[in-house]
Amino acid sequence: MTAAKPATAPEDRRQRKARQTREALAAAACELILDRGLAATTVEAVAERADVTRRTFSRHFAGKEDAALDFVRRDGDRINELLRARPAGEPPLTAYRAAVRDWLADREFPAWHTRPRMRRLLALVDSEPALFAAYQRIRVDAQEESIRIVAGRLGTDPDRDVRPAAVVDAAAGVLVAALRQWARDADRNPGAADLATLVERAYDALTSAAAAAAADTATKV
Numbered sequence: 001m002t003a004a005k006p007a008t009a010p011e012d013r014r015q016r017k018a019r020q021t022r023e024a025l026a027a028a029a030c031e032l033i034l035d036r037g038l039a040a041t042t043v044e045a046v047a048e049r050a051d052v053t054r055r056t057f058s059r060h061f062a063g064k065e066d067a068a069l070d071f072v073r074r075d076g077d078r079i080n081e082l083l084r085a086r087p088a089g090e091p092p093l094t095a096y097r098a099a100v101r102d103w104l105a106d107r108e109f110p111a112w113h114t115r116p117r118m119r120r121l122l123a124l125v126d127s128e129p130a131l132f133a134a135y136q137r138i139r140v141d142a143q144e145e146s147i148r149i150v151a152g153r154l155g156t157d158p159d160r161d162v163r164p165a166a167v168v169d170a171a172a173g174v175l176v177a178a179l180r181q182w183a184r185d186a187d188r189n190p191g192a193a194d195l196a197t198l199v200e201r202a203y204d205a206l207t208s209a210a211a212a213a214a215a216d217t218a219t220k221v
Contacts, residue, residue: 022060022070024050029067038064038128050143061094065134068121076142078111080159092150092164092178096171097203098146104196113182113195122183144171157189178202 028049032041043064047057061067083100085132090098104111112118125131146168151158178198 016058021050021052021056025052025057025060025067027062027068027069029064030117030121033064033068033124034121038124038131063134065130067132069125069134069138071115071118072138073142075103075112076138076145078106078109080142080145080149083146089155092153092167093207095153096146096150096168100171100175100199100203101196104199108142111152113197119183125185139172139176143168143211146172147217171203174206175199188207 001027004127029046032049038144041064043057044054046067047054048065050057057067061070078212079099082102083096086095086098104113113122125135137140147158150164150167151161154161155162156164158183178195178201181202
């Protein structure tokens with residue numbers, strides 16, 4: 001069964017303008033941090049590059065790190081939209097993996113890794129503590145929403161049932177591992193596998209390990 005494509009509500013003029021401003025600020029933050037470095041990039045410079053005021057910047061972002069990593073938030077939201085749209089009968093891990101696959105293959109809403117220089121920005125996250133902290137906050141927010149979605153699919157309370165969190169932590173952890181490998185390969189192995197291939201390999205490794213553990217448990221019973 002093919003999942004229905006999530007419906008997108010039409011934007012009004014104000015929403016469209018706000019989205020365009022936010023995207024301009026995020027792009028400016030990425031460009032400046034990659035060109036100048038995080039320490040040499042100021043919020044004022046980001047606002048100037050995007051041709052908006054410092055106050056406008058503050059309406060959208062708490063800091064330059066959040067602006068530079070806004071693609072992580074938007075793509076987390078997109079994965080969750082696709083997760084909601086998966087067929088109800090799919091096991092949660094299968095549904096999450098399929099949502100990630102759909103996100104990577106989406107042509108209408110391209111995943112962030114297709115944008116210029118994003119691979120180097122993600123690699124920078126590991127070496128800049130402030131960027132890493134912002135990345136973790138954004139990732140945790142997305143995973144909390146994923147947990148609520150999975151709990152709804154299972155018909156359970158995520159505050160009382162550990163299964164939704166366990167599934168999401170495992171599935172999202174696999175994605176993060178593949179992303180970090182892909183980012184590191186930008187410098188040391190440019191001809192390495194693309195992100196979609198790495199993600200599939202990582203999920204295969206997870207499911208193989210789970211199957212092996214289950215088989216081992218069964219032999220001991």
